Amino acid sequence: MDHKEIIKALEWRYATKIFDPAKKVSDEDMHTILESARLAPSSVGIEPWKFLVVANPEVRTKLRAAGYDQPKITDASHLVVIARRTDAEALPGELIARAAKIEGKAPEELAGLRQMAEGTIGARTDAALRGEYLARQTYIPLGIMVETASLLGVDNCPMEGFDPDQVAAILGLAAKNLYPVAMIAFGYRGDDAFAKIPKVRRSFEEAVEFIA
């Protein structure tokens, strides 16, 4: 992998405001973006998330109304809602079940992992902070989806600006023990004035400190 190719892709990307509604992301590109999210690491491996790809135009219109009427919610090729789990207590058991299956072990052999997962979740006694701990994790696949899309030349724009309760209601997330954290729109930039603004970032010296 070429160093410059990675940096060039991340410099090329910007928070796309206007997508070209006529341009669609290929299935292969979307699969790679979602697969890279699936492979993201998480605290103790609990993967407390789900990625909902909303294609239905009526649902997208409703989501736009819950998202300050941002055009990208309806006009981007693909919209992914990143949701966190609300039933933290179920996650250690799920982790042990899939680790046992994939590693070909008896669940009892994974007592240490179970203890770690239960301890990490149990240590968060405040419900809001427990939710935040799960929400934090979802920003790892968010970052990974941004990078993968950019490497593939797919424009993208993560969003936190929406009413999560409304989005949860529109998508029926409560019944699935999910709560929305962020969205990402994927597609191709349209006639977007924001594409021409130079990238605003802290300098390397301001963002990074070396403790020698």
Added chain:
Amino acid sequence: MDHKEIIKALEWRYATKIFDPAKKVSDEDMHTILESARLAPSSVGIEPWKFLVVANPEVRTKLRAAGYDQPKITDASHLVVIARRTDAEALPGELIARAAKIEGKAPEELAGLRQMAEGTIGARTDAALRGEYLARQTYIPLGIMVETASLLGVDNCPMEGFDPDQVAAILGLAAKNLYPVAMIAFGYRGDDAFAKIPKVRRSFEEAVEFIA
């Protein structure tokens, strides 16, 4: 960019427990990893973070003591502490200053952006949840560093398992308006039994839902 190359890199990576202390990540690789983190998006562009690269062996030894004695804290080639800002109220002004400089505008021309940044931060009146909102953002560059390192063949392991107050004291972060959120160790896997365990992840069908 080849789709398979991205997925292969993320499948190759795992939460490295044992690093080879003799193998060092090149300056070019570390620069690309850190530069990709610097380019990460954040809420309204506030970039509420700093990436501290700790090379000093005595400091690494102290951090290991604050991190449940995990060997990777001292043995990995590079250790990056990701810290969030604690002075949220300063971030909108910093954003406007750098946007004005980079875009060649007067700060007054960016009143809309200032209002958005101040509104987003001001809406979080609970101090703990405001801190969490800033902490969440730092997981975006975390995910991006994991992906960039993996694309470059650099082993990596993000960690939340440490005492943040101790780490803040060791690195003198309070005076810099910073608070540690996570660490990532970078290097090359040593003789690590964990490298041989198959990757445990939810299936694609379990992680992703299509709403058609």
